[in-house]
Amino acid sequence: MGKFSLKGSWPYIIAVLSFVVISLVYFYPVLEGYKLNQGDIEKHKSMSHEIVSHNDKYDDVALWSGNMFAGMPSYLTMKVKYKANIVKYLFTMVKVGLPHPDSAIFVYLIGFFILFLCLRINPWLAMVGAIAFAFSSYFIIIIEAGHTSKTYAIAFMAPVLGGFIEAMRGRLTVGAFLIAVFTAIQLYVNHIQITYYLFFILLFVGVGELIYAIKNGLLKGFSKKISIVLIAAILGVLPNLGNLLITYEYSKQSTRGKTDLTIQPDGKSNQANVSSGLDKDYITQWSYGIDETFTLIVPNVKGGKSIPILGDEKEIERLRKEDPQFLNILVAEYQKNQNAVLSYFGDQPIVSGPVYIGIIVVALALLALLFVKDRLVIALFSVSVLTIGLAWGKNFM
Numbered sequence: 001m002g003k004f005s006l007k008g009s010w011p012y013i014i015a016v017l018s019f020v021v022i023s024l025v026y027f028y029p030v031l032e033g034y035k036l037n038q039g040d041i042e043k044h045k046s047m048s049h050e051i052v053s054h055n056d057k058y059d060d061v062a063l064w065s066g067n068m069f070a071g072m073p074s075y076l077t078m079k080v081k082y083k084a085n086i087v088k089y090l091f092t093m094v095k096v097g098l099p100h101p102d103s104a105i106f107v108y109l110i111g112f113f114i115l116f117l118c119l120r121i122n123p124w125l126a127m128v129g130a131i132a133f134a135f136s137s138y139f140i141i142i143i144e145a146g147h148t149s150k151t152y153a154i155a156f157m158a159p160v161l162g163g164f165i166e167a168m169r170g171r172l173t174v175g176a177f178l179i180a181v182f183t184a185i186q187l188y189v190n191h192i193q194i195t196y197y198l199f200f201i202l203l204f205v206g207v208g209e210l211i212y213a214i215k216n217g218l219l220k221g222f223s224k225k226i227s228i229v230l231i232a233a234i235l236g237v238l239p240n241l242g243n244l245l246i247t248y249e250y251s252k253q254s255t256r257g258k259t260d261l262t263i264q265p266d267g268k269s270n271q272a273n274v275s276s277g278l279d280k281d282y283i284t285q286w287s288y289g290i291d292e293t294f295t296l297i298v299p300n301v302k303g304g305k306s307i308p309i310l311g312d313e314k315e316i317e318r319l320r321k322e323d324p325q326f327l328n329i330l331v332a333e334y335q336k337n338q339n340a341v342l343s344y345f346g347d348q349p350i351v352s353g354p355v356y357i358g359i360i361v362v363a364l365a366l367l368a369l370l371f372v373k374d375r376l377v378i379a380l381f382s383v384s385v386l387t388i389g390l391a392w393g394k395n396f397m
Contacts, residue, residue, distance in 0.1 A: 011123035016096075018127065019109040023102040036101050040146030048074070073250055075243075087188040087239045090181060091152075101143045107155035108134035114178070118162030119376075133158070137299065137356035145352055153194035156186035157201070164202050165376065167229050168209045170221075176232035183236025190243065201383050208379035280394075287393025288355075289347035295354035297362050302346035305353045315343070347395065 024031060047067045051074045054062040065074040094110070095103040112133040116126030133139075142151055163178025186195060206226070213222035237244070251257060256278055294301045319327040344351055369381050389396045 015113055015123055015127050015130075016110065019106055019113070019130070020096065020098065022109065022131070023098060023105040026105055027102045030099055030102055036144065038144060038146030038148070041148065042146070044146070072254075073246070075246060076250060085188065085239050085242075087184045091185050091188055094185065100148070104143050104148070104151045104155070105134055107152060108139055111155040111158040111182075115158040115162035115165075118166045118174075118178070132358065132361050136358070137353055141353045149189050149191040150194055152189040153186055153191035156182050156189070157194065157198045160186060160198060161201060161205070163232070164205060164229060167225050167232070168205070170225070172225065172228050176228050179229060179232035180235040183233050184239050187237060187240040187244070192244075192247065197387070200386065201380075204379045204383040204386075205376065208375040212375050284394035284397070286348050287395050288391040290392055290395050292346045292348075292354075293388060293391075296357045297359040299354045299356035302354065303343040306344040306350040308343070 027036070030036075047069075048065065050067050051062050051065050061074075063074055065072060068074070094107060096106065098106050109130045111130075113123075113126050113130040116129050117123065121129070139151070139154065142154075159178055159182040163175045163182065165175070166172075166178060167175025169175075186198070209225075210222060213219050289302065292302050316327070319330070365381075365384075368377050
C-alpha cells in the first residue's frame with residue numbers, strides 16, 4: 001500500500017470544494033433566505049399537515065393519513081422517521097451539510113465523480129464529466145418539480161455502479177464498500193422505481209463481465225466476485241428492510257394491486273376485467289415520442305416546455321421581428337384557447353422541459369463505442385438502447 005500524499009490528494013480536495021461552490025452558486029438565492037417553489041413538495045406539505053400537527057402535539061406517531069389521496073399509511077410518506085436506521089447519518093454526511101436544493105446538485109456531482117474515479121479516469125477530467133452529468137436538463141427539471149426522492153436516487157446510482165465495476169475488475173474491497181454504503185443510501189431515499197432501473201444497468205454490465213469471464217476461462221474468479229457483490233448488496237438492503245417490506249405489503253392494497261371492483265359503471269359484472277397492477281394506458285401516459293428522442297441533442301426540437309408561446313417574452317420578441325404575420329395568427333388562436341398555442345408539441349400530456357444531454361456528450365459516447373475496446377462500453381450502449389425503448393413506452397409497443 002502506498003503512503004498517503006497530500007500533494008496527490010489535491011485534485012480530489014479541489015474537486016469536492018469546487019462541487020460545493022458550484023452547488024451554492026447555482027442556487028445562490030438559498031443563501032439569501034429564499035426557498036425553491038417545488039410543486040410536488042407544496043402538495044405534500046398540504047397532504048401531510050395533519051400528521052405533522054399530530055406529531056408536534058402528541059408523543060405517539062400517527063401511522064395513518066386521511067389527507068393523502070383517499071387515505072394511506074403515513075409511514076409511506078417519509079413523515080414517519082425510522083430512528084434506528086443509521087443510514088440517515090450516512091445520507092447527511094454525503095450532503096456535507098448543504099441545504100436543499102444545493103445538496104441535490106452536490107450529490108449529482110460527487111456521485112458521478114466517484115463513478116469516474118472507479119473507471120480510473122483522471123480526476124480533473126472526472127470533474128468535467130461530473131458537471132456534464134449533473135446539469136443534464138432532466139435532473140434540474142425534477143428538482144424544480146419537487147421529485148426530491150427521485151433526485152437523490154438518481155444521484156446514488158452512479159457510485160453503486162462504480163462499486164460494481166470496481167468489484168468486477170478485481171478491486172473487491174473498494175467495490176464492496178461502495179456497493180454496501182451507496183446501496184443503503186439509495187434505498188434510504190426511497191424511490192424504488194429508480195432502484196429498479198439501476199438493476200437493469202448492473203445486469204447488463206454483469207452479463208458483459210460474465211461473457212468476458214467465459215471467453216477467457218475466468219469463471220471461477222467471476223463467481224467469487226459476484227458472491228462478494230451480493231453480500232455487499234445485502235448489507236446495503238438490510239438497514240432498509242423494514243421500509244421495503246411494508247411498502248411491498250401495502251402495494252397489494254394500492255392501485256398497483258388487484259382491483260376490488262366487481263361491477264362496471266353500467267352495472268355489468270367486472271369479473272372478466274379484474275387484473276393486477278396499473279392500467280396500461282396509465283403507466284404509458286408519459287411515453288416519449290420516438291422523434292422526441294432528438295431532444296437528447298437538440299433541446300427544443302419539440303418546442304421545449306408546456307407553456308403558451310405567448311407566455312414567453314423572448315419568443316414573442318423574436319416572432320415580432322421575424323414573422324409578425326404568424327404572431328398575429330397566434331394571438332388570435334390564443335384568445336380562443338390558450339392551450340391551442342403551447343410551445344411543446346410532443347406526444348406527452350405536459351412537460352416542464354426537454355430531456356437534453358448535449359450533442360458533445362452524445363458525440364463522445366458514440367466515439368467511445370467506435371474506438372474504446374472495452375466490454376463496459378458495449379454493456380452501457382446496450383442498456384442505453386433498452387432504456388430509450390422503455391422511454392418510448394406505448395410508441396415502442
